Amino acid sequence: MDAQRLKDSFAQVATQGDAVALFFYADLFVRNPHLRDMFPIGMTGQREKLLRALGHIVSRVDDLSDLVPFLQQLGRDHRRFGIVAEHYPQVGASLLATLRHFSAAAWTDELAADWSAAYGLVSKVMLEAADEDALTRPAWWNGQILAVERRRFDIVVMRVQPDRPLPYLAGQSVAVEVPTRLRHWRYYSMANAPRPDHTMDFHIRLVDGGPVSPVLVRATQTGDHIRMGAAVGTLTLDESSGRDVLLVAGSTGLAPLKAILEQIARRPAPPRVHLFFGARTRDSLYDLEDLTKLAGGLPWLTVVPAVSDESDGHGFSALLHSGDGDIEYGNLPDVVARYGPWNAHDAYICGPSAMVEQTAERLALLGVERERIRLETFADAQR
Known part of the structure; x- marks a missing residue:
């Protein structure tokens, strides 16, 4: 696998911008119609995430010490979307078809082999991390909203009770999905350190055009339910410091x-x-x-x-x-x-x-x- 050849190839493909993601998802859904329901109705944000993730992976393909932790987290995150092992080859086939299409005359057998090897490594690391994560944690937690306090027209503070303990460190965040915006997940930080009763507070600000925050700020009421992913983030307290x-x-x-x-x-x-x-x-x-x-x-x-x-x-x-x-x-x-x-x-x-x-x-x-x-x-x- 030639890392520089991969970087040069992606740099050429990426000049086509959103057309790359449009082609990829069109190819994926034509080949595998059953996968369409796993994605949000509006795909603009999803296409942006795809291109960002690909760019991040390719830019670090020759630095496994940095890339592997990113891929492991990506594999764990994908559990909440219902992604399983059988989906990885389907995604890989559409990815290679997309790269071949936008590479045009630059596509060679050597480049195809490079991309196949790279995707094989990516999928292996992601799957192993997802399988390990599944041994100790659910794909998501169900949460019930216990209280909603509207501090401003565009900000609410709400308290949530998860259906089981959701482990996290102060400073971390969880992805949140609401029933009326299925498959749209947005990250929000807990505003409290872990408590004995496992409740969590969130400060939610309305984002114009956002798929999740308008529901949480304008329509959420006590008793409503949400889903939450596993905690992520490194903005955590250094307990060893005496400063x-x-x-x-x-x-x-x-x-x-x-x-x-x-x-x-x-x-x-x-x-x-x-x-x-x-x-x-x-x-x-x-x-x-x-x-x-x-x-x-x-x-x-x-x-x-x-x-x-x-x-x-x-x-x-x-x-x-x-x-x-x-x-x-x-x-x-x-x-x-x-x-x-x-x-x-x-x-x-x-x-x-x-x-x-x-x-x-x-x-x-x-x-x-x-x-x-x-x-x-x-x-x-x-x-």
């Missing part, structure tokens, strides 16, 4: 950081923790009341709320003293930088992509070692 902690959350990116905060609170001697909670407007600081009460009972915790799209009336950043506490004005990375130094802290960041990336870069410039910065964006979560 103080910096948490930076944008909008509902607060959820996994609030879970981490709850885990820290269970320590006999918690470190100093600064939690920055940012949004565009004061009205969007949907959990500020709860955070303020929490900080009032935890002497080691400092909560700093910040808004970016409202000014103090004087055209510069400043503190606003209000009934909600002290609210900072300014972009969240700037606010965090003003409160430094942070070079002695472990940093955890979650929220919109631009905010997360800018905050991470600012912290690195301020002397925080990059290995001490853990982050997750909303886009990362959905991938």
Whole structure:
């Protein structure tokens, strides 16, 4: 298997964009009509995921230490879609047909052999991971919604009771499916550390055009049911560190950081923790009341709320003293930088992509070692 030949081949095919995924799924469903019901009615998001996954796999085909964990997680994730061993050859046949079609005259016997070998490796790793996972975990958990609290027109906080214990670490996420949007799974982070009663809280923000969040925000009621996949994610607390902690959350990116905060609170001697909670407007600081009460009972915790799209009336950043506490004005990375130094802290960041990336870069410039910065964006979560 020639890794560079595979990369060059995919680079040529990928120039055709969405047409590649359209051809692939058309070929797959013509050959195997019974597979169509395993996919959502609207396939736009599914096609995007296919191209992203292929690009990721091919770019790392010569680095198995990085590729194998990705494929193993992919294999475990596919269990909730009902994918079994017999489906892999069917998918492989359509994939090779697609690559052959878009490669045109560049398709050779050697290239066909390379792609066959690569797909054989991919399917082997995914199947082995799925089989191992099936020994200890179900493909999904059924959950009943115990409570729904609408904090804003576009944000709800809901509590869910799984039908059996769903193991996870504070900071991780699970894929969620609702009955009215079958086969559309979206990732949401738990907003609490694991509890004895196994209930989980989620902070859900409405995403325009999203297939799942509009149902959860606008239509979900107590007693409704959802399905959840196994927990994933690496935005988890380093329990071996004795350092103080910096948490930076944008909008509902607060959820996994609030879970981490709850885990820290269970320590006999918690470190100093600064939690920055940012949004565009004061009205969007949907959990500020709860955070303020929490900080009032935890002497080691400092909560700093910040808004970016409202000014103090004087055209510069400043503190606003209000009934909600002290609210900072300014972009969240700037606010965090003003409160430094942070070079002695472990940093955890979650929220919109631009905010997360800018905050991470600012912290690195301020002397925080990059290995001490853990982050997750909303886009990362959905991938």
